[in-house]
Amino acid sequence: MEKSKNSRREFLKKVCPTVAFAFFGISFFEACSTDENSNETIQDNCQEISNSNLGYVIEDCVFKIDLNHQNFSSLVEIGGWMNGYNIGLDMLFLRISSESIQAYSNVCPHNYVQNQWGLTDDNKFRCNAHGNQYSTNCSSTSSLSCYTSSINGNILEVISN
Numbered sequence: 001m002e003k004s005k006n007s008r009r010e011f012l013k014k015v016c017p018t019v020a021f022a023f024f025g026i027s028f029f030e031a032c033s034t035d036e037n038s039n040e041t042i043q044d045n046c047q048e049i050s051n052s053n054l055g056y057v058i059e060d061c062v063f064k065i066d067l068n069h070q071n072f073s074s075l076v077e078i079g080g081w082m083n084g085y086n087i088g089l090d091m092l093f094l095r096i097s098s099e100s101i102q103a104y105s106n107v108c109p110h111n112y113v114q115n116q117w118g119l120t121d122d123n124k125f126r127c128n129a130h131g132n133q134y135s136t137n138c139s140s141t142s143s144l145s146c147y148t149s150s151i152n153g154n155i156l157e158v159i160s161n
């Protein structure tokens with residue numbers, strides 16, 4: 001597996017708690033977390049979320065994002081991007097082409113800031129906390145962690161590898 005891909009465990013550790021907390025509060029925060037000393041996987045614990053008020057649901061820990069929802073309107077045009085931070089998604093998204101939207105971790109590798117992102121004119125993510133820049137090319141060694149994504153109709157699916 002290439003370096004830039006997160007393991008499923010790492011992905012869910014980052015994404016599930018935020019999403020669950022946004023919807024249900026602290027009790028679901030714990031449901032999506034995992035005990036490091038147990039053999040239980042995050043997949044076993046990850047709760048399905050069928051509330052689509054924010055434009056996405058979680059089924060079997062696969063994030064299904066409604067690209068017609070207003071929260072994701074910035075992804076319509078090629079080159080459009082967004083940070084899911086404010087709607088409980090620890091992901092950045094970038095419309096690569098008409099058929100592809102890449103998802104990345106929005107946790108800055110420098111100091112873990114998640115909400116200071118911008119996209120530069122030369123198509124790099126810039127964390128404005130301290131100015132570090134990261135490639136949007138997932139095969140680059142300088143990219144943020146990338147997640148597997150695909151578009152089916154108007155649904156963007158994001159999973160880990």
Ligand code: FES
Pocket residue numbers: 108109110111112113127128129130131132
């Ligand atoms: S936390 Fe992102 S550049 Fe420092």
